[in-house]
Amino acid sequence: GVSGTSVEKNITLDRATRIELSCRLDNKYSHLKSLQVTWKRGNETIRHINKTENSWSIQLRILDNSNLGGYSCTLKGEEETSAMFHLQPKIEGKEKPIVSYEGDTAVMICKSFGYTPIAWTWYMTNGSEQIAINDSLLADKYVINRLSANVTHLKILKLTKEDDGVYWCEAAFELGKSKGKLKLRVLSLMVPLKPFLAIVAEVVILVTIVFLYEMYSKKKEKLA
Numbered sequence: 001g002v003s004g005t006s007v008e009k010n011i012t013l014d015r016a017t018r019i020e021l022s023c024r025l026d027n028k029y030s031h032l033k034s035l036q037v038t039w040k041r042g043n044e045t046i047r048h049i050n051k052t053e054n055s056w057s058i059q060l061r062i063l064d065n066s067n068l069g070g071y072s073c074t075l076k077g078e079e080e081t082s083a084m085f086h087l088q089p090k091i092e093g094k095e096k097p098i099v100s101y102e103g104d105t106a107v108m109i110c111k112s113f114g115y116t117p118i119a120w121t122w123y124m125t126n127g128s129e130q131i132a133i134n135d136s137l138l139a140d141k142y143v144i145n146r147l148s149a150n151v152t153h154l155k156i157l158k159l160t161k162e163d164d165g166v167y168w169c170e171a172a173f174e175l176g177k178s179k180g181k182l183k184l185r186v187l188s189l190m191v192p193l194k195p196f197l198a199i200v201a202e203v204v205i206l207v208t209i210v211f212l213y214e215m216y217s218k219k220k221e222k223l224a
Contacts, residue, residue, distance in 0.1 A: 009085050016063050021058050023055070037074070041070070041071050056075075070087075090113050102188055102189055110169035115173060116150055118173060120172075124165065142156060168181055
């Protein structure tokens with residue numbers, strides 16, 4: 001990096017694991033000497049650092065929530081640069097849009113793998129803004145269930161076109177938060193009928209044309 005530069009990286013984990021975090025100088029900065037390198041977790045300095053040429057790393061054993069959070073390394077010398085690593089659990093939502101119809105009920109599910117959240121929060125997207133869903137204030141519209149410590153459900157009742165959009169589930173952990181994204185598509189009840197209506201319209205037009213042709217043919221016969 002260059003003086004004053006800070007780099008951030010999010011690392012998503014789906015199970016307990018061993019991980020190595022490394023800060024490495026680009027070759028163009030290899031001339032820098034007498035570098036002071038500091039690794040921290042939050043404000044706590046990590047003493048055990050593995051050093052190779054132009055690289056400083058730490059090895060972590062991630063077993064539970066207590067090992068998650070922010071880890072940073074700072075390189076000080078003639079110039080200064082730093083990197084921040086955010087370790088967060090994987091939150092699973094559905095990749096494909098959930099499709100439902102007006103008047104129906106939609107159920108969205110989020111799961112946290114390997115780590116147990118302290119709390120879950122659901123959000124709906126309004127433009128660029130995410131608005132927290134309060135099911136106690138809107139009990140006739142939303143129902144939020146925490147089926148287990150690692151699983152949450154959002155049930156949306158009496159769907160309308162206004163419910164169509166992007167939803168987020170957020171899991172809060174002791175050392176940070178992680179989000180999963182879900183999409184809901186609300187279709188009009190007329191949508192499944194459109195192919196049928198098109199076929200009916202074609203049949204009606206065809207029958208009308210045939211009927212008019214037959215009438216025209218009979219008139220010609222009488223005039224002959």
